[in-house]
Amino acid sequence: MAKPNETNSIIGEGSVFEGKFYISGSLKVDGKFEGDIHTDETLVIGETGKVKTNIKAERVVLAGTLIGDIQAREEVRLTETGRMMGNIDTPVLNLSRGVVFKGSVNISGGQKKEIQKIIEESFGGPKEIDKKAAV
Numbered sequence: 001m002a003k004p005n006e007t008n009s010i011i012g013e014g015s016v017f018e019g020k021f022y023i024s025g026s027l028k029v030d031g032k033f034e035g036d037i038h039t040d041e042t043l044v045i046g047e048t049g050k051v052k053t054n055i056k057a058e059r060v061v062l063a064g065t066l067i068g069d070i071q072a073r074e075e076v077r078l079t080e081t082g083r084m085m086g087n088i089d090t091p092v093l094n095l096s097r098g099v100v101f102k103g104s105v106n107i108s109g110g111q112k113k114e115i116q117k118i119i120e121e122s123f124g125g126p127k128e129i130d131k132k133a134a135v
Helices: 115-123 126-134
Strands: 009-011 016-023 027-029 032-039 042-045 050-052 055-062 065-067 070-078 083-085 088-090 093-095 100-102 105-107
Touching: 009 016, 027 032, 032 042
Parallel strands: 009 027, 016 032, 027 042, 032 050, 032 055, 042 055, 050 065, 055 070, 065 083, 070 088, 070 093, 083 100, 088 105
Antiparallel strands: none
């Protein structure tokens, strides 16, 4: 399992990449990227990274700018320099003070069930919610 500082590939600062990047391993983006990114491990968008894509990864660390959605199987971490416009779907979300974010977030807590069902069941089911709303 790669850590954010153990990258297999790097798109360096000052570099521009457009296209599809499918990698078995981890990737760090310090330059500009537009296209598709799929990784089996960690994607790190460094402070100078500017990315426009929808991301599917094990883990995502955002310290730069992202326009697009994130689907992470384990965790998403937005650092204090992170800027994002898009949606996040992950079991675990860590936000630092200073993050700028516009979008929606679904946090599953690692559950396989649909999030709405988990919450409704915890509250007492959809019928209970409907009865209370009618009052």
